[in-house]
Amino acid sequence: MIELLLQTGLNALFAAAYLSLVAVGLVLIFGVMGVINFAHGELFMLGAYVVVALYTNLQMPFFLVVAIGLIFVGLVGIVMEMTMFHPLRDNPLGGLVASIGFLMVIQALIILGFGVRMEHVPPVTQDVIVISEKVRLPVQRLFVILSALVCLSALWLFLKRTKFGWALRASAQDPEAAMLQGISTRTVSIIALFIGAALAGVAGSVAAPVISISPVIGHSVIVSAFIVIIVGGIGSLEGAVLASATYAFIHTVITTFVDGVIADIVGLSLMLMVLIIKPTGMFGTQDRV
Amino acid sequence: MSDILIVSDLGKQFGGIKAVDGLSFAVREGDIHGLIGPNGAGKTTTFNLISGFYKPTHGYVKFFDEEISGLRMHHVARKGVIRTFQHSTLFAELTVLDNVLVGTHMMFKPSLTAAFLGRERQSRAKAIERANEVLEFFGLQAFVDQLAGELSHGHQRALGMAVAMASQPKILLLDEPFTGMNPEETQTMMGLMGKLRDTGITLLLVEHDMTAIMGLCDRITVMNFGKLLTEGKPLEIRNHPDVIEAYLGKQKNAS
Amino acid sequence: MSKPQPLILLSFLLLAVVLIVLPHGLSYSQREILVFLTINILVVSSYRLLTLTGEWSLGHIVMMGVGAYGSALYTKELGVPVPISMILGALTAGIIAWGLSFPLFRMKGFYFLIGSFAAGEIIRLLWKRFRDPFGGPKGIKRIDPFPDIDFGFVRIDFFDPVNYYYFALIIVILCLVILWRIEKSMIGLTFHAVHWQDKLAESTGVNVRAYRTLALVISATFAGLAGTLLAHYIGTVNPNVFDIEQMVFVLTWAIVGGTTTIYGPIIGCIILTALNEIVLREIGLEQGRPLVYGLILIASVLFMPKGLEDVVKKVIELMKQHVFRGRIKDV
Numbered sequence: 001m002i003e004l005l006l007q008t009g010l011n012a013l014f015a016a017a018y019l020s021l022v023a024v025g026l027v028l029i030f031g032v033m034g035v036i037n038f039a040h041g042e043l044f045m046l047g048a049y050v051v052v053a054l055y056t057n058l059q060m061p062f063f064l065v066v067a068i069g070l071i072f073v074g075l076v077g078i079v080m081e082m083t084m085f086h087p088l089r090d091n092p093l094g095g096l097v098a099s100i101g102f103l104m105v106i107q108a109l110i111i112l113g114f115g116v117r118m119e120h121v122p123p124v125t126q127d128v129i130v131i132s133e134k135v136r137l138p139v140q141r142l143f144v145i146l147s148a149l150v151c152l153s154a155l156w157l158f159l160k161r162t163k164f165g166w167a168l169r170a171s172a173q174d175p176e177a178a179m180l181q182g183i184s185t186r187t188v189s190i191i192a193l194f195i196g197a198a199l200a201g202v203a204g205s206v207a208a209p210v211i212s213i214s215p216v217i218g219h220s221v222i223v224s225a226f227i228v229i230i231v232g233g234i235g236s237l238e239g240a241v242l243a244s245a246t247y248a249f250i251h252t253v254i255t256t257f258v259d260g261v262i263a264d265i266v267g268l269s270l271m272l273m274v275l276i277i278k279p280t281g282m283f284g285t286q287d288r289v
Numbered sequence: 290m291s292d293i294l295i296v297s298d299l300g301k302q303f304g305g306i307k308a309v310d311g312l313s314f315a316v317r318e319g320d321i322h323g324l325i326g327p328n329g330a331g332k333t334t335t336f337n338l339i340s341g342f343y344k345p346t347h348g349y350v351k352f353f354d355e356e357i358s359g360l361r362m363h364h365v366a367r368k369g370v371i372r373t374f375q376h377s378t379l380f381a382e383l384t385v386l387d388n389v390l391v392g393t394h395m396m397f398k399p400s401l402t403a404a405f406l407g408r409e410r411q412s413r414a415k416a417i418e419r420a421n422e423v424l425e426f427f428g429l430q431a432f433v434d435q436l437a438g439e440l441s442h443g444h445q446r447a448l449g450m451a452v453a454m455a456s457q458p459k460i461l462l463l464d465e466p467f468t469g470m471n472p473e474e475t476q477t478m479m480g481l482m483g484k485l486r487d488t489g490i491t492l493l494l495v496e497h498d499m500t501a502i503m504g505l506c507d508r509i510t511v512m513n514f515g516k517l518l519t520e521g522k523p524l525e526i527r528n529h530p531d532v533i534e535a536y537l538g539k540q541k542n543a544s
Numbered sequence: 545m546s547k548p549q550p551l552i553l554l555s556f557l558l559l560a561v562v563l564i565v566l567p568h569g570l571s572y573s574q575r576e577i578l579v580f581l582t583i584n585i586l587v588v589s590s591y592r593l594l595t596l597t598g599e600w601s602l603g604h605i606v607m608m609g610v611g612a613y614g615s616a617l618y619t620k621e622l623g624v625p626v627p628i629s630m631i632l633g634a635l636t637a638g639i640i641a642w643g644l645s646f647p648l649f650r651m652k653g654f655y656f657l658i659g660s661f662a663a664g665e666i667i668r669l670l671w672k673r674f675r676d677p678f679g680g681p682k683g684i685k686r687i688d689p690f691p692d693i694d695f696g697f698v699r700i701d702f703f704d705p706v707n708y709y710y711f712a713l714i715i716v717i718l719c720l721v722i723l724w725r726i727e728k729s730m731i732g733l734t735f736h737a738v739h740w741q742d743k744l745a746e747s748t749g750v751n752v753r754a755y756r757t758l759a760l761v762i763s764a765t766f767a768g769l770a771g772t773l774l775a776h777y778i779g780t781v782n783p784n785v786f787d788i789e790q791m792v793f794v795l796t797w798a799i800v801g802g803t804t805t806i807y808g809p810i811i812g813c814i815i816l817t818a819l820n821e822i823v824l825r826e827i828g829l830e831q832g833r834p835l836v837y838g839l840i841l842i843a844s845v846l847f848m849p850k851g852l853e854d855v856v857k858k859v860i861e862l863m864k865q866h867v868f869r870g871r872i873k874d875v
Contacts, residue, residue: 083842084842084846087846091849097795105834105842108831108833108838223665261673264665268662269666271658275651363751366747367749371747374747387736392748394750395748401758404726404731
């Protein structure tokens with residue numbers, strides 16, 4: 001029983017890793033632009049398809065492909081900022097609706113390019129860390145966990161230690177204060193979109209060999225991310241990470257011991273309950289809507 | 290004349306701050322009653338407590354011997370206590386007539402079945418009649434088909450009162466009705482208030498600027514730091530040392 | 545106002561003739577699409593009623609599903625005759641919406657949007673999870689069709705899309721008349737008031753929560769009715785028919801058409817369906833529907849935020865000025 005729980009915990013850690021990358025990006029974009037990016041799950045999906053295209057098909061080295069995924073999806077984020085979120089900066093609902101349109105476009109393009117079939121990415125390594133008879137951690141999954149740790153720490157350092165990071169945090173609270181420091185809000189929002197999208201992209205890329213990939217995986221990713229950012233308090237990065245871990249654990253436990261659909265229902269009910277009781281989330285205090 | 294609105298030991302706390310602290314006063318029927326005090330004295334909070342916008346932490350508000358504090362805003366309104374808002378809070382995207390029609394909501398309660406069957410003509414005609422009366426009262430009949438958002442500032446304030454009037458208040462709570470008005474508009478507004486009182490409506494107004502309402506009010510309640518400072522006729526208030534100090538002290542701090 | 549009366553009458557007559565003749569000029573599959581279009585017009589028009597109060601839901605399509613599942617189950621499990629089960633199905637959607645209003649109307653704006661999405665997904669997942677009675681992922685099959693009507697001399701078979709189109713058309717027009725009346729009534733005015741200044745409305749005695757709930761319940765009931773129309777035509781329902789992608793289509797119709805007029809969403813629905821079924825099908829790009837819809841959605845939010853209805857309004861104004869030159873002062 002303890003072994004089963006341990007194994008479930010490791011699985012949850014893996015899920016929490018990529019989920020928190022997606023959720024943190026979503027919160028970052030919301031904090032700076034005040035808009036919820038419905039297409040964020042599709043950015044994750046794009047990251048995975050970069051791996052399908054370059055690693056599976058063209059046999060490029062995996063970690064180079066992950067880096068390309070990060071930059072490519074980050075650039076897609078900048079495209080979103082320029083074409084939709086910036087022109088619609090005074091219309092948060094418009095931005096949200098436009099991002100739904102963007103979601104459909106990306107999905108359709110991937111279907112046109114790759115078809116609707118499931119893609120399987122061969123693992124980079126077959127190695128498994130055997131902790132005990134029944135508790136195993138495939139190294140491939142460890143990659144995901146480590147990348148999340150590296151990316152989130154890098155983000156943390158960036159936010160706390162650099163001028164741009166400071167401007168990013170400031171403009172989430174007070175756009176004018178950021179402007180006073182000589183950093184244009186436009187630069188800040190472009191950086192936020194790049195980082196936010198890149199985080200989702202790198203999550204999709206690094207997780208690609210472990211998950212099953214299809215053009216519609218964005219849906220379940222964005223639903224989980226919504227649950228997490230609502231539960232975590234919609235303006236809070238730390239809350240998003242904490243909630244990712246909590247949610248991933250609950251979801252994995254219920255999936256293991258009951259079934260996946262029930263786990264989804266519980267997750268959604270949890271979010272609904274938080275919305276009813278404390279719309280600012282369990283861990284957060286900020287409220288920008 | 291009897292007291293129709295009684296505020297007793299009213300208190301409201303936000304976190305650790307006591308915005309209103311043990312306030313008691315009464316409004317007599319048919320009066321124009323002023324509630325004044327320096328900025329931050331808790332006037333608007335008091336207003337929000339009476340109109341049901343907030344729930345009091347302690348104490349109560351009674352209207353015609355019935356406790357109304359803690360009721361939701363639309364319930365308070367249905368008792369005959371109608372408030373206006375600071376600034377020009379209106380349905381800017383609706384026409385002037387439609388604005389006032391919303392105000393008639395309580396008199397001519399809309400019915401879903403009537404709407405389904407298209408059998409609304411009679412009550413609607415009555416509502417429009419009432420709305421036109423009110424608009425005439427406020428001198429707005431020329432603008433019925435204009436959008437509320439396109440009116441001048443003075444007219445917008447008048448329309449705000451017209452909407453409240455249409456709901457047939459027994460007491461009208463006016464939140465800083467003179468803010469942002471030029472002397473001419475202020476004069477018109479004061480005339481309107483006198484006319485309103487003459488129709489039998491009791492008025493309670495919150496005002497920061499003391500001089501504006503001196504000539505208008507029958508009685509004045511002065512608040513400071515969430516508490517009652519003093520109460521009386523305008524002349525008594527004008528010469529009351531505590532009031533002068535509260536206002537002057539405030540000015541000192543400001544400069 | 546009263547001058548163009550005969551003109552309006554004439555255009556209504558023309559419209560009626562077009563609606564009656566329309567299916568006879570179409571192929572079988574196009575007739576089926578016409579039936580779906582008619583049903584979708586009810587879906588998007590009922591959605592608009594909710595948007596009058598200022599709230600945008602992502603659960604509307606699931607309310608349609610509640611009607612469809614409800615009616616299907618009432619006939620299959622309880623043996624209720626189809627016409628009655630359709631009414632019951634619609635009412636079920638209204639009741640479920642009423643129940644959901646308690647949690648959902650503690651939220652506003654974006655939170656309401658997300659909350660309605662979550663509530664809808666929960667319902668959809670319940671259909672997916674519980675084989676009994678909802679049939680699981682495959683849904684419910686072999687739903688009773690609408691019974692034939694036998695007048696003795698003529699027998700109306702509703703399996704024929706033309707007949708079902710007329711049936712659906714009558715119901716949808718009836719519903720649109722009711723929706724129109726609600727909007728033009730004092731209730732409709734109050735919906736607008738709640739949208740623009742809920743605090744002011746409340747201060748004049750409007751129970752804002754009750755009006756929001758009313759709008760949600762009415763819109764869900766009509767969406768549910770649309771769902772029953774669909775269920776008894778295609779004979780099968782499953783959770784994917786009512787997923788977020790379908791919801792996005794409804795959203796697109798409403799936004800492309802505009803929501804300030806009753807005809808806006810209808811125009812959006814007709815034009816996008818025509819675009820999809822005629823243009824995309826002709827050039828063999830049916831797979832590209834989400835691509836085209838997505839691009840149109842983005843483009844209309846960016847460049848045409850007032851929707852197609854705004855274009856129609858301007859055309860009508862131009863026509864008026866042309867016909868009654870000089871008599872109309874200004875716009």
